[in-house]
Amino acid sequence: MGERKVTVAAEVGLHARPAATFVQRAKQAPMEIAVAKPNGEGPVNGKSILAIMALDVRQGETVVISAEGEGSEEVLDELAAIAAAP
Amino acid sequence: MNLRGVGVSPGVGHGPSYVLSVSVPEPPEGAAYAGEAEQEKERAMTALTRVAGELEARGNRAGGEAEEILKAQALMAEDPGVVVKVRSLIDRGVAAPRAVFEAFTKYRDVLAGSGGYLGERAADLNDIRDRVIAVLYGQAMPALPAKPEEPYVLVARDLAPADTALLSRAQVAAFVTEEGGPTSHTAILARAMGVPAVVACPGATGIPHGVRVMVDGTSGEVEVEPAEAHVADAVGAASARRAAISAARGPGRTADGQPVPLYANVGSPADLDAALAAEAEGVGLYRTEFLYLDRTRPPSPEEQRRAYRQALEAFPGGKVCVRTLDSGADKPLAFLPVPAEPNPALGERGLRLFRRFPEVMAAQLDALAAVAEEGLRVMAPMVATAEDAAWFVRACRDRGLPSAGVMIEIPAAALRARDLLAHADFVSVGTNDLSQYTFAADRQLGAVSALQDPWQPALLDLVAMTAEVAARVGKPCAVCGEAAADPVMACVLAGLGVGSLSMAPSSLAAVRAGLAAHSLDQCRTAAHAARAQPTAADARAAARAHLPALVRLGL
Missing domain, CATH: 3.50.30.10 (Phosphohistidine domain)
Known part of the structure; x- marks a missing residue:
């Protein structure tokens, strides 16, 4: 199981455009994508924009993105970059 | 039949009604279906996909900000969480429309409970839900006539963004x-x-x-x-x-001839035409961020000089007030790396960023000095203390710039305007940021937007205090925030002793007409009455009561 721990840099947090971009990318991946907060909230389905929004990740907060299977490392790198983008 | 609501965009419009009914009835609780579960699920999935496709297509046609909003809504319509919930409800015998209703309502309640930004998204979910249910009931998806005979x-x-994006x-x-x-x-x-x-x-x-x-x-x-x-x-x-509004021409002044010069806020050279068309007397706020944003390197001296020269040439003999770069952690520039901040509005922005990157300030002031002529004014944003003001003004003087001022956006600066004006040649009040910092209310946050009201008596007090001090030391005090664009507030600002106003070009005509219809004494009485009130709403009402000609002008 691969994991990426990322600090969300966007001013709006993981909402609005960053959340939509994240989910659009996650939906293209064949495997399941999980997103959790280190405090134990989640994990939620990374392909569900409503679940991501309900997780309510604010700017400066950290999330753990995880996935497993073929190609998961590449997917995780891309998703981590989206979540970390300002 | 007469109805009454809240007017939010002025003018009179008439035509045939087009009633958009996106409000579909709530599917009755316990509603069951007749056929097979798989068929019912198929029906629900088709409706969800169709609505998602519609939203996406409208987004593509609309472009811009509406496109982003609508594409995010398309993702919500096909959300896997909703899909799972709808399927399991149908498995338990619930009819598709009711299953859709319950699935979206579940998420809406979660989001609504969070308030603020998420709470606003809850309303978006209602709209998506109703669109899906309308499809299931065979109701037409609301679509507006594109080319009516008459508007x-x-x-x-x-109205949801999906309705309005293409109008x-x-x-x-x-x-x-x-x-x-x-x-x-x-x-x-x-x-x-x-x-x-x-x-x-x-x-x-x-x-x-x-x-x-x-x-x-x-x-x-x-x-x-x-x-x-x-x-x-x-x-x-x-x-x-x-x-009546367009009859007021020429320089801004009160009915008894007190000049109140009216300037335009300009965000790039492209805005100068609108400022000229609206008969602005100059530029009261020339934002320079356009030179720096979306760049990997700072703008060249020649590029900067050209941009400043364009404004000076557009208003020969008039004043052009250039604000130096106003950037910070919320709008980071690739070539000015600042660490992420938990509160960018309270961080290293405006003049504070120049403390870290003095060479960027030097380059900007050098370019301004190279094109300087008598009408050029230069001012710094985010000035908090007399030391800030002294540092910036000294840098301007060293280059022979004719006039150096500071913005009043921080309550500390307003309270100590006297000390800032010991160095600066003028002050210009930025009412939007001054509101944000006075009321500890984030400008970006809808939940505290009521505090962003320029009629708040505390804000009026700070503006009045600044204008009084400026008058006492014989230096100009301007206002260049959104507040100046409101004709009622413009009269009050003139009454408080503000010497000039700067605003979006589209607001100039109404402000010019409002000022021309009242004497300076009336403006002072209105300002006094407004400051005597305990609340923003009372302040506005009190000011209006003393500015009788506004009604005649329909303002």
């Missing part, structure tokens, strides 16, 4: 909604389109389809099937109002 009055419970003035004569407020999608869109609008109008959706409706976006009155003579009167009055 219609669009009536709705509330134009050729289609819509006015908006009326039963819900919504001054910051709703409808109000913002209507003002941007220049179309009259009334929101929060009870009974609006009871207006029959296709009847003639007249909407007064100033008073908030909505008249159904008005007498023809009445329409002619109202339209005549509206155009008389426009004529």
Whole structure:
């Protein structure tokens, strides 16, 4: 199981455009994508924009993105970059 | 039939009503279906996919900000969480429309509970849910006539971005909604389109389809099937109002001839044409961020000089006030790396960033000095203390710049304007940031937007204090925030002793007319009355009561 721990840099947090971009990318991946907060909230389905929004990740907060299977490392790198983008 | 709501976009519009009914009835609790579960699921999935596709297609056609909003909504319509919930409800015997209703309601409640930004998204979910249920019931998806014979009055419970993204003035004569407020999608869109609008109008959706409706976006009155003579009167009055506003020409001044120069806020050289067309007397706020944003390297000296020269040439002999770079952690520049901050509004922005990157300030002031002529003013944003002011003004003086000022955006600067003016040649009040910092209310946050009201008496006090000190030391005090664009507030600012006003070019005509209709004494009385009130609403009402000609001008 691969994991990426990322600090969300966007001013709006993981909402609005960053959340939509994240989910659009996650939906293209064949495997399941999980997103959790280190405090134990989640994990939620990374392909569900409503679940991501309900997780309510604010700017400066950290999330753990995880996935497993073929190609998961590449997917995780891309998703981590989206979540970390300002 | 007459209805009344809140006017949020001025003017009179009339035409046949077009009642947009996105409000579909709630599918009854316990509703079951007749056929197979798999078929019912298939029906639900088809409806979800169709609505997602519609939203996405509208986004593609609309482009820009609307495209982003609609594409995010398309993702919500096909959300896997909703899909799973709908399927399991149908497995338990619930009919598709009810299953869709319950699945979206579950998420809406989660989001609504969070308040603020998430709470606003909850309303978006209601709209998506209703669209899906409408498809399941075989109701037509709301679609507006694209090329009507005559522009219609669009009536709705509330309007979603999906409804409004593609509208134009050729289609819509006015908006009326039963819900919504001054910051709703409808109000913002209507003002941007220049179309009259009334929101929060009870009974609006009871207006029959296709009847003639007249909407007064100033008073908030909505008249159904008005007498023809009445329409002619109202339209005549509206155009008389426009004529009265545009009759005020020339430099800004009060009725008794006190000059109050009216300048334009300009965000790039492309805005200069609009400023000239609106007869601005100069540029009161030339934002320079356009030179720096989306760049990997700082702008070249030649590029900077060209941009500053363009403004000076547009207003020969007039004043052009250039604000130095106002950037920070919320709008990071690739070549000015600053660490992420938990509160960018309170961090290293404006002049503070120049402390870290003095070479960027030097380059900007050098370019300004190279083109400087008498009318050029230069000012720094985010000045908090006398030391800040002294540091910036010294840098301007060293280069021989003719006039160096500071912005008053931080309460500390307003309280100590005297010490800042010991160094600076002038001050300019930025009311938006001054509100944000005075009320500890984030400008970006809808939940605290009520505190961003320039009529708040505390804000009026700070402006008054600054203007009084400036008058005492004989230096100019300007206002260049949104507040100056409101004709009522503009009179009050003049009454408080503010010497010049700067605003978006589109607001200049109404402000010019408002000032020209009142004497300086009336403005002072109105300002005094406003400051004597305990609340923003009372302050506004008190000011209006002392500015009688505003009603005649329809302002």
